[in-house]
Amino acid sequence: MLAPEEEQLGWKHIANGQLENAESHFRRALELDPLRADALNGLGTVYLEWGELEQAQELFQMAIAQAEIQLPRKKRHTGWDDEVVRPYLRGLNQLALTFSKMDYWPGVQHALEELLAWDAEGMQGRAFSLLGEAYLRTGHLAESLHAYQEAPHTPETDYTLGLIFFISGQVREASQAWERAYQKLPEALPLLCHYPVVRAIGGASDTNFGRAARYAFTFTDLWTVESRVALRHCVDEPKG
Numbered sequence: 001m002l003a004p005e006e007e008q009l010g011w012k013h014i015a016n017g018q019l020e021n022a023e024s025h026f027r028r029a030l031e032l033d034p035l036r037a038d039a040l041n042g043l044g045t046v047y048l049e050w051g052e053l054e055q056a057q058e059l060f061q062m063a064i065a066q067a068e069i070q071l072p073r074k075k076r077h078t079g080w081d082d083e084v085v086r087p088y089l090r091g092l093n094q095l096a097l098t099f100s101k102m103d104y105w106p107g108v109q110h111a112l113e114e115l116l117a118w119d120a121e122g123m124q125g126r127a128f129s130l131l132g133e134a135y136l137r138t139g140h141l142a143e144s145l146h147a148y149q150e151a152p153h154t155p156e157t158d159y160t161l162g163l164i165f166f167i168s169g170q171v172r173e174a175s176q177a178w179e180r181a182y183q184k185l186p187e188a189l190p191l192l193c194h195y196p197v198v199r200a201i202g203g204a205s206d207t208n209f210g211r212a213a214r215y216a217f218t219f220t221d222l223w224t225v226e227s228r229v230a231l232r233h234c235v236d237e238p239k240g
Helices: 003-015 019-032 035-048 055-068 084-101 105-118 124-135 143-150 154-167 171-184 190-194 210-224 227-237
Strands: none
Touching: 003 019, 003 035, 019 035, 035 055, 035 171, 055 084, 084 105, 084 124, 084 143, 084 171, 105 124, 105 190, 124 143, 124 154, 124 210, 143 154, 154 171, 154 227, 171 190, 171 227, 190 210
């Protein structure tokens, strides 16, 4: 079997949650072609899913270095649909995810800014939310607001947009964003407003409560007492 075929099988196993099988196929691909960037990305993604962050970081940085050699000289007319550029973008995105789990937010910012230089659509929008979080956590509110406004429209995005508007003193805009978020994901309200510590809920990612718990687990440290009170008043939470 050729390296591209082994690599494709690896990504298929990742999609199915079969990480050990994926690891085997990516390793075989690299035995056949040690410099294959997307096989390095795939193996790094396996380690990222396993929580082995330092190994994942090293693999993504190796993938980026290899993919960079193949890049066109100009950044125009490129993006996720360009097969030559795609391994570079994937490596940058996965490296940013790894840095986020390390709480190394300047690294997230740098990786995703480079990604956007080559793909203005941010890998079909997925890069903007994480970039917005990186800007928010490093105190760049205007940049964070712009990134979130480019991100896919989800209730999680609207809860965070409302928070940024509130911190920036734009109370009316904050209320509008929070009302949109509450209409689609009301389960996040009690988790943000009443519980100081929220644990991630394993195995519940496809439910509204699972989504709300994951959001609260990730962002609750950014919500001040004042923003929690404002959110609760904004949506006029029923009193039981």
